[in-house]
Amino acid sequence: MNRSRVANLLGAGALAVAERVSAEAARAAGVSASGAAALSTLLVEPGIGVTELGARIGLSQPAAARMLDTLIAAGLVERHHPGGRGVRLTLTGTGRASAEKLLEARGRVLLELLEPLTDDQVHALAPALEALLAGLVENRRSEYVLCRLCDRQVCARCPVGEECRGYG
Structure with missing residues (x-):
């Protein structure tokens, strides 16, 4: 596995997703x-x-x-x-x-x-995204910024919120 390539794909994907979600929500x-x-x-x-x-x-x-x-x-x-x-x-x-x-x-x-994506790919993506999001937490308040456009009804167990609670 080439981590640099995966990182590059992640960067391109994250930017495209953020732009589409932000534009459509607005x-x-x-x-x-x-x-x-x-x-x-x-x-x-x-x-x-x-x-x-x-x-x-x-x-x-x-x-x-x-x-x-x-x-x-x-x-x-x-x-x-x-x-x-x-x-x-x-x-x-x-x-x-x-x-x-x-x-x-x-x-x-x-x-x-x-x-x-196939159902198997979506199933594999979920834990990877949870780990990635938890890794983005910098402090107790990170949840507010990271999850500012989240649908709170959909995410019964928020990995960001759980990680933030660890910052006591």
């Missing part, structure tokens, strides 16, 4: 790629603040605030100011529908990408 939701990540995050973590949301999707606080202004203007996200506490963010009904659409689109793209 298109389905009618937002930018970072907007799609924000909607997906707020779907499972309603009530987090701007800084926390930015950290979870890999944006600085100023960039997250600008992106949120766009989502709020589009009627997808609402800001709440609970008594004396910081701003909390939630999806509107339209925002929830957009988040669900983007997850459906993401899932559809990924299933289409698996079509050329």
Whole structure:
């Protein structure tokens, strides 16, 4: 086995998959790629603040605030100011529908990408991907960035989440 060749194939495949998933998710939701990540995050973590949301999707606080202004203007996200506490963010009904659409689109793209593989190849791919994802974990917060577009309902046992819990 030539590890350099496999690494090169992985790089090309990872880039192509990321671009297709990101583009289709954003298109389905009618937002930018970072907007799609924000909607997906707020779907499972309603009530987090701007800084926390930015950290979870890999944006600085100023960039997250600008992106949120766009989502709020589009009627997808609402800001709440609970008594004396910081701003909390939630999806509107339209925002929830957009988040669900983007997850459906993401899932559809990924299933289409698996079509050329046999059942045996898919079965062999799963543990390899789990190991690869676990190896990408750098700290407890890695789960938020690595899984920012994940469909949490599909992944009953998340290898990234399990690895993150090991960072105590």
